[in-house]
Amino acid sequence: xxxxxxxxxxxxxxxxxxxxxxxxxxxxxxxxxxxxxxxxxxxxxxxxxxxxxxxxxxxxxxxxxxxxxxxxxxxxxxxxxxxxxxxxxxxxxxxxxxxxxxxxxxxxxxxxxxxxxxxxxxxxxxxxxxxxxxxxxxxxxxxxxxxxxxxxxxxxxxxxxxxxxxxxxxxxxxxxxxxxxxxxxxxxxxxxxxxxxxxxxxxxxxxxxxxxxxxxxxxxxxxxxxxxxxxxxxxxxxxxxxxxxxxxxxxxxxxxxxxxxxxxxxxxxxxxxxxxxxxxxxxxxxxxxxxxxxxxxxxxxxxxxxxxxxxxxxxxxxxxxxxxxxxxxxxxxxxxxxxxxxxxxxxxxxxxxxxxxxxxxxxxxxxxxxxxxxxxxxxxxxxxxxxxxxxxxxxxxxxxxxxxxxxxxxxxxxx
Amino acid sequence: xxxxxxxxxxxxxxxxxxxxxxxxxxxxxxxxxxxxxxxxxxxxxxxxxxxxxxxxxxxxxxxxx
Numbered sequence: 001x002x003x004x005x006x007x008x009x010x011x012x013x014x015x016x017x018x019x020x021x022x023x024x025x026x027x028x029x030x031x032x033x034x035x036x037x038x039x040x041x042x043x044x045x046x047x048x049x050x051x052x053x054x055x056x057x058x059x060x061x062x063x064x065x066x067x068x069x070x071x072x073x074x075x076x077x078x079x080x081x082x083x084x085x086x087x088x089x090x091x092x093x094x095x096x097x098x099x100x101x102x103x104x105x106x107x108x109x110x111x112x113x114x115x116x117x118x119x120x121x122x123x124x125x126x127x128x129x130x131x132x133x134x135x136x137x138x139x140x141x142x143x144x145x146x147x148x149x150x151x152x153x154x155x156x157x158x159x160x161x162x163x164x165x166x167x168x169x170x171x172x173x174x175x176x177x178x179x180x181x182x183x184x185x186x187x188x189x190x191x192x193x194x195x196x197x198x199x200x201x202x203x204x205x206x207x208x209x210x211x212x213x214x215x216x217x218x219x220x221x222x223x224x225x226x227x228x229x230x231x232x233x234x235x236x237x238x239x240x241x242x243x244x245x246x247x248x249x250x251x252x253x254x255x256x257x258x259x260x261x262x263x264x265x266x267x268x269x270x271x272x273x274x275x276x277x278x279x280x281x282x283x284x285x286x287x288x289x290x291x292x293x294x295x296x297x298x299x300x301x302x303x304x305x306x307x308x309x310x311x312x313x314x315x316x317x318x319x320x321x322x323x324x325x326x327x328x329x330x331x332x333x334x335x336x337x338x339x340x341x342x343x344x345x346x347x348x349x350x351x352x353x354x355x356x357x358x359x360x361x362x363x364x365x366x367x368x369x370x371x372x373x374x375x376x377x378x379x380x381x382x383x384x385x386x387x388x389x390x391x392x393x394x395x396x397x398x399x400x401x402x403x404x405x406x407x408x409x410x411x412x413x414x415x
Numbered sequence: 416x417x418x419x420x421x422x423x424x425x426x427x428x429x430x431x432x433x434x435x436x437x438x439x440x441x442x443x444x445x446x447x448x449x450x451x452x453x454x455x456x457x458x459x460x461x462x463x464x465x466x467x468x469x470x471x472x473x474x475x476x477x478x479x480x
Binding site for chain 1: 437
């Protein structure tokens with residue numbers, strides 16, 4: 001493979017990118033992708049510096065780069081609100097906006113949701129088909145994160161399918177280039193999503209509860225003013241989208257890793273304290289957010305490469321998470337790895353995933369509860385048990401066929 | 416695990432004690448401070464300490480295994 005010809009949009013490389021990442025890390029740590037012109041950064045230390053340098057590497061263009069067609073952009077202007085998520089802003093505004101929401105997502109406050117989350121996960125685990133092969137992605141990974149976020153937001157649980165649809169559409173622009181028709185569809189669905197959230201926010205004013213939508217309507221700035229409608233909707237959109245595919249994929253890839261790494265299930269069953277190490281290693285090795293974007297506000301030179309002002313920089317977390325300069329034996333799932341939690345799957349610094357404590361809780365509880373009810377997890381078919389959806393920024397499992405036995409099944413019946 | 420805050424790097428973003436109040440608190444200088452007794456991090460809080468180090472905007476928090 002020639003470093004000058006690596007194309008991360010190539011579907012075959014996406015399925016198995018590790019060699020390409022190694023090549024880029026070693027020979028082209030600042031790599032200008034030939035088709036998109038994005039400058040791709042693959043080393044751990046480089047990404048850590050960039051994410052701590054929001055003045056030179058900004059988020060400001062995040063909203064605009066999604067739509068190419070004026071018709072789609074205009075649809076939002078006429079019928080809805082421009083996307084306004086904390087992820088698309090810079091300090092000092094970002095600091096203030098995010099600051100209102102951080103306490104709700106703090107590790108301690110999220111742990112208070114544990115009993116409700118446990119119930120949801122147990123119900124879902126108990127509802128899994130017990131005989132034959134199942135698609136774990138459809139049966140468990142898809143409904144769980146969205147059900148959890150529906151509850152946290154304070155929306156009716158039965159709406160989780162609707163929210164799932166809207167969030168799937170919301171992230172389409174991040175995956176690949178869209179046709180004008182697709183862009184229009186994304187814009188139209190996006191506006192419907194915004195209207196739904198606005199109705200829900202209005203209801204919370206009259207019927208406040210201990211949930212995220214209530215927090216949004218009750219938040220007051222230092223001067224006593226409320227968050228703007230654009231900010232409330234923007235944050236609610238981000239919470240739903242952020243909670244969805246990323247967690248879904250982390251769950252799927254974790255179960256896949258458990259099946260593919262012999263001895264792991266037994267070890268986790270014997271030593272449940274290792275589940276949290278397992279989760280961190282899965283996030284590191286199989287980062288659901290493979291990379292994110294920044295925009296340079298001035299010319300920047302790195303490793304002898306000039307990145308001109310106004311360039312798109314792609315921070316390839318998935319590559320940095322296997323950088324042997326930071327993680328020894330980086331391709332090994334190592335339950336003893338002390339630095340496992342220092343991975344970049346949630347990024348670092350100001351835009352570090354706000355939902356990380358929630359994601360970790362869901363992942364840890366899911367593995368714990370699944371292991372308590374099922375055992376001998378294995379692939380369900382002779383071949384083609386999993387595949388990935390093409391996409392640049394997100395690493396998404398299309399399906400995962402598995403089989404398992406109930407815990408407590410008579411030993412004599414296993415074939 | 417040990418956790419500490421570099422006072423020179425800390426710019427008072429407040430994220431550490433905002434998100435991980437079990438481990439950190441606001442110091443008299445309005446900068447982050449590790450809570451007394453938590454410099455040696457209990458097992459249950461190791462992941463939180465690592466996350467705090469990851470999330471600190473200035474990279475002022477460091478953990479040592």
